Amino acid sequence: MAKNKEIRDTKVVREALALAQLVLAEDNPIGEITGAAGTGKTMAGRAIVDKHGALRIAAWDGMTRHQLLREVALLAGIEGAGAADKLLRRGEDAERLLLVVDEANKCSWRVLETLRYLADECAIAVILIGTELYSRKFSEARTRPLLLQLGSRIGAKRVSTRHLDRAETYAHVIRPIFGDVADKDVITQFWTLCRKGNYREAVELAGECQRIMASNGIQSLTPAVLELAGKWMANRHAVEG
Structure with missing residues (x-):
């Protein structure tokens, strides 16, 4: 049977890899990949992991700020008691890591703000991957003011996935x-x-x-x-x- 996880060299994958390179080099190291279900977002994220040795998590409904930090700390090799706090104390002068967050549409605004903090203060470049539900958080009246800083950090560092021709x-x-x-x-x-x-x-x-x-x-x-x-x-x- 065909393998859904096999990575193909599509235009979207190439654009995602270029985005990752840009994000790693930026002072505001946050970018995003958005698109409808089934258009290759996850494949693009896996290509970034393969190419750049990035860390990857898939968000889940109800994931808390602490659960996010604990997962990222574990991926970064930080273990033991207080791992989340140790992650937050990495400092911006530490070796820059790249984190891919799939299913970002399942992240609350608090979790998204925590990811912004990791990019701002903890030397972790972040690429958010989500559907239109993720994008909607930046325009809804309730969450828009809470995500202004994140949106400004992302700026034009965006890739939109699409159907194959x-x-x-x-x-x-x-x-x-x-x-x-x-x-x-x-x-x-x-x-x-x-x-x-x-x-x-x-x-x-x-x-x-x-x-x-x-x-x-x-x-x-x-x-x-x-x-x-x-x-x-x-x-x-x-x-x-």
Whole structure:
């Protein structure tokens, strides 16, 4: 089956790696990657981890400021009693670390402010990754005033993820999994079925096509295979809805 965690050299990944390089060099070392679900945000974050040896956490609903600090301290090699306090005392002259925070939309404003403090005072560059729910925190009346400092630190250091175009879908999903496909109609059909390039759904669709091909002894991707896989995708969405 196709592996969703495999990192592809997409435009978004390249932009994310360039963002990480910029954030590491900035006086205000905070950046963000935002986009809709399934558009490659997590893959971009993992690419940053692989390229720069970054620390990574995935936020969870209800995560507190102390839980965040404890997790980051552990990743930074700070253990034992008072690890969170030791992390806060690193100082801005310490060796700069890079922290990727996935699912930042699940962070409360207090947690986001703590991340700003780590970037300001503790020599930890931060890249926040989240959906539109994360972005909304900067415009909602209740949280906007509380996040003004964080927003000013981020500035223009932003990457927006997006769906793959047909060429990218072919280059990064279809060809690596199925080999050369000459039929442009098949490529277009595949691209359309995964909501015109949603990366996560493209990988899931490819996996279902592989299953159908294996169970029926089919060697190449065909319109019939895609039709069956498309029905599976439609039924899956109906169940989830």
